Amino acid sequence: MRLFRSLFVAIRLWFALIAIVLLFVAAYAFPILFPLMKIAFAVFILMILLDGWLLFRQKEAFFARRELPDRLSNGDENPLTIYLENRYGFQADVEVIDEIPFQFQRRDVLFKAHLNPRETQAIRYELRPTKRGEYSFGAVNVFVLTPLGLLKRRYQFEQGRMVAVYPSYLQMRQYELLAATNRLNEIGVKRIRRIGHSMEFEQVRPYTIGDDVRTINWKATSRRTVMTDQGTRSTTLMINAYQDERSQPVYCLIDKGRVMRSPFEGLTLLDYAINASLVLSNIALYKQDRAGILTFSDHVGQLLPADRRSGQMLKILELLYRQKTRFLETDFESLYASVRTHIRQRSLLLLFTNFETVSGMQRQLPYLRRLAKDHLLLVIFFENTELRSLLNQPAADTEQIYMKTIGEKFSYEKKQIVKELGQYGIQTILTAPQNLTANTVNKYLELKARGMI
Structure with missing residues (x-):
């Protein structure tokens, strides 16, 4: 039974079988072909038996191994490698099907290769997860064909493996490396002109x-x-x-309310905020500042006090990995009460949230002003990129004119939010999701260069 479970029929065999059947039908019209077809059919059966013997004469005639990281980086292209080793004494055509987690919703992970006797080969491809959590990989299925190509033998390797998808640590390492080599400008981080000197x-x-x-x-x-x-x-x-002055507290305040559920290129705004917080915390620690995290929605979630000890980044990574969006209205009053209670020293507060209308921002403005009174507050919210693409297209009819007019209104309200927050001395960033990390790091470095924290 085990042998039959690993035995599959190649498409070449079906074509050959169809051709033989058609020739047998033709033999009824031309009887002279019938003896020849009997011989051809017998040769065909012998070739099938020979093909099966070549495939199954060795017990472990092929080897494969999937190599993937211990954890995947959310929102990034993660490299995976499948190593193949042909232990047969003949050239083998190989089809590889990797059973990737269902979260990717991909059915095209099929690779073909040609291996000479005793040859090894590596197949490399990439996966981009868009949701944090545990991903279950299945088996690596390898279908081997002989030069005859009539039958396939299936080998299965790597029977199941669970891998966790963490916030974008690949992006964090990229920024860390460029910061260490003073090349952050290569990914959009500007050089900040210093005004005066720190103390x-x-x-x-x-x-x-x-x-x-x-x-x-x-x-x-x-x-x-x-x-x-x-x-x-x-x-x-x-x-x-x-x-630069060191040991300054830097807190990332992450809104987990329903406004952060909006998707962009597969990731939610919450995931973009989490990835940016991870990168910024690492840059802050590199600059000898203290990094901390506070999450909130309808109530205050987790608080990690600002610190710069060696294990702080691991604590930040584990805390951010567990965060999930809640579908309730965000309570900024609870946020203010928690900050007032637990963050006594003047700090840089980076508030990741989203405001769609001026009236929505004005409801929270009293609490934002109180936060800005005791700390340096930086409010970071998101530009609607789909709306911007709509505004850049010319209107072809009356309906599109109405759509563009409504879009202009929403775009104008975003600019009004920035202007009104600035009137109360609150720093703001209005950014597209894909530019969030670079713009946040830019603003942090600017505030340090100006000696505001």
Whole structure:
């Protein structure tokens, strides 16, 4: 029974069988063909038996292995590899079907390969999850054909594996690497021009091209003036180097209410906010600040106090992994009460939420103003990209004119929200979801450069 379960018929056999049947039918009209067809049919049966013997004469004649990360990164292209090894003594055509989790809703994970005897080969492809949680991978099904190509033998490997999908740690590592090499501008993070200096003096060091000449330390420079053997003076310019103030608390306040359920390119706004919070927390820790997380919806969820110890990023990652959208109205009063109770030191609060109308924002404005009174508040909400694409298209009839007029109204209200929040000294970011991370990191670096936190 095990042998028959692994035995499949190739399409070449069906074509050959149809051809034989048609020729047998033709033999009734031309009897001279009938003896030849008997011989052809016998040869056909022998070829099937030979094909089956070649496939099943060895017990473990083929090997495959799926290699995937211990966890997948949400919203990113995650690389997977399937290694194939042909242990047969003949060239084998191979069809590989990988049983990926049902969350991907893909039925096209079929690969074909041609392997020489004793040859190994790697098949690489990518998967992009759009929802956090546990994903169950099934078996790797390998169908092997001999050069005759009449029968297939199925091998099954990697019988089931559970993998967790975490917030976008690949994006976090990318930003961390570029920050360490001072190349954040490659992914849209702008260079911020410093206005003045922070209050923390770091060291006196030699001048290098690009340093601010206003920071030259003339006393230290005079001590570095020496006479050369030729009787001339050699001077090394020295400057005062300053560093950003450290250990400043940075909190990401993540709204989990129904306004964050809206989808964009497969991800919800909550997932975009979670991915941006993970990246920003890592950048803040790299800048020697303290990073913390607070989630809320109709009530306050989890609070992770700001810290910069070695295990803080792991705590942030595990906390963000478990967050889910709630379908109730967000309670900003509970948020304000929790911040007032648990966050006593003046901090940078990055509030990830979404406002569609001015009236919706004005209902929460009293609590936003109170938060801004004790902390530096940065409100981050989202631009409707579908609406923007509608506005960029010309109107062809009356109905589209009405649609564009309504769209202009909603777009104008978003701009009014930014303007009204700015009147009360509240920093804002209105951004498209795909630009959220870069714009948030830009604003954080700008606020640090201006010495506002």
